[in-house]
Amino acid sequence: MSVLLKLWGAGTARTLRPIWMAEELEIDYELIPIGPRTGETQTKEFTSLNPKQKIPMMQHKDLNLSESLAICRYLQRNFKSKNIFLPDDEVSIAKEEEWCNFIYGELDETSLYVMRRHYDLKDIYGDSPIVVEACREYFMRQIHVVENHLSSSKTILKDGFGLADIFLMTCLDWAIFYEFSLPDNVAQYRDRISLRTAYQKAMKINYSN
Numbered sequence: 001m002s003v004l005l006k007l008w009g010a011g012t013a014r015t016l017r018p019i020w021m022a023e024e025l026e027i028d029y030e031l032i033p034i035g036p037r038t039g040e041t042q043t044k045e046f047t048s049l050n051p052k053q054k055i056p057m058m059q060h061k062d063l064n065l066s067e068s069l070a071i072c073r074y075l076q077r078n079f080k081s082k083n084i085f086l087p088d089d090e091v092s093i094a095k096e097e098e099w100c101n102f103i104y105g106e107l108d109e110t111s112l113y114v115m116r117r118h119y120d121l122k123d124i125y126g127d128s129p130i131v132v133e134a135c136r137e138y139f140m141r142q143i144h145v146v147e148n149h150l151s152s153s154k155t156i157l158k159d160g161f162g163l164a165d166i167f168l169m170t171c172l173d174w175a176i177f178y179e180f181s182l183p184d185n186v187a188q189y190r191d192r193i194s195l196r197t198a199y200q201k202a203m204k205i206n207y208s209n
């Protein structure tokens with residue numbers, strides 16, 4: 001059978017998301033495991049697909065799509081599976097949106113990725129211990145929102161594991177890598193979700209190089 005879905009990019013928290021989503025949805029896909037800052041995102045071929053020169057990136061039929069959240073949402077809506085809860089009423093759609101925006105905007109972009117820029121990638125973006133420390137404090141403040149929420153729910157949306165959980169988990173793994181100590185119930189959530197077969201398979205695929 002010909003492969004209709006191509007995913008580009010491996011090796012980072014952001015690239016894990018579409019790979020994990022594809023594994024949960026049991027989609028037949030081809031992975032082109034290019035990495036960041038290897039020159040592979042700068043080639044003519046890749047730049048013509050994604051002028052941002054960033055991974056992850058998805059090709060499906062005539063659609064070229066970048067942004068980990070947009071890709072995962074597209075997969076969730078187009079390849080349904082009992083493994084991923086798909087909200088279908090206005091309130092739960094809005095709640096999923098709210099959580100994904102919070103996780104992506106506050107935990108990923110505002111905290112963890114800024115830490116990455118000014119610590120791991122300081123040779124490119126500049127060394128800034130003050131910024132890194134401020135991001136650390138900010139992340140801890142925001143994670144209490146998650147702690148409170150998970151005290152009454154096993155997954156982000158009460159109806160089942162889904163898109164927001166994939167985003168949260170990838171940020172929690174990233175936070176552990178940065179030696180954050182997570183609140184107990186958040187750590188237990190992470191332990192529980194990490195038992196999922198699709199997560200374990202996606203981790204192996206994403207980090208195999």
Ligand SMILES: N[C@@H](CCC(=O)N[C@@H](CS)C(=O)NCC(=O)O)C(=O)O
Binds near residue numbers: 035036053054066
């Ligand atoms: N907002 C984007 C961020 C994508 C992004 O920054 N990707 C990084 C790797 S995590 C990248 O491709 N960096 C390559 C480079 O800067 O050369 C998303 O969520 O997909």
